[in-house]
Amino acid sequence: MSTFLGITTDDQGRKHAMEPCLEPCPIERGMRVLGGKWKGSILWHLKDGPVRFNDLARQLGGASKKMVTQRLRELEEAGLVTREVVSDRPIAVVYKITDFGKTTLDFLETLKHWVEKHQI
Amino acid sequence: MSTFLGITTDDQGRKHAMEPCLEPCPIERGMRVLGGKWKGSILWHLKDGPVRFNDLARQLGGASKKMVTQRLRELEEAGLVTREVVSDRPIAVVYKITDFGKTTLDFLETLKHWVEKHQI
């Protein structure tokens, strides 16, 4: 019976992971919330104040409206942004980053720095 | 002609984004390199030293071998990990994080902290 780097080999030579990420590890769970395509960008674009739906879609240029809607719904569900109908007739909706959403900005900034530093 | 939060409205009332992320902004580009499913986890699991293919697959428990192979190839292409055949007959392959790969650990740690702090 031996152990090396989190892998156990039993007396029959069978190997087993000691701490398998059976249920996804923190990094993976985090990526599922923030790693979806466009999610980071949306949060980043909301950091300076509320933005209306179409303005957001335009700034994200490259993401279709459907994608933007879909990501916004997910971010809303995760409590990172809120949707607010500002006026009916003519309809106007703004999306705002929540206080909780703002806690991700550190992380996004780290990513941005990394990308810029290494010319990704 | 007016400007508000990066959106220009021309004298005809047509709106345009001033700095659209026409080609994906840093956050988006970074996510395309690090945000794929399992990529972060793989880098994280390699941080303490070289790991063999099957050990990695076991530790990631939940990712199939095909997924692990595929992500490793992408990380290799991005210069974040290296593949090394350590012995032929019996075959043994180890994956190592590169110096460049190590520059992502800050970012991954920030993510991990965020997830743990907010019980994601």
Add this chain to the structure above:
DNA sequence: ATACCTGGTTACTAAAAGTAAACTGGTTGA
């Protein structure tokens, strides 16, 4: 022989990402 180990590949299905177009309803300008 049998059953496991190694590091993959193959063939296939399910889920996610993506597009372009349509829709309801309102405003603007000629």
Add this chain to the structure above:
DNA sequence: TCAACCAGTTTACTTTTAGTAACCAGGTAT
């Protein structure tokens, strides 16, 4: 009044990615 835009979606559809399970070649241990 009519066309041409605005708003914020939704629909129908295609493409890409993620995912599973089975298999393979070559080797070792019982």
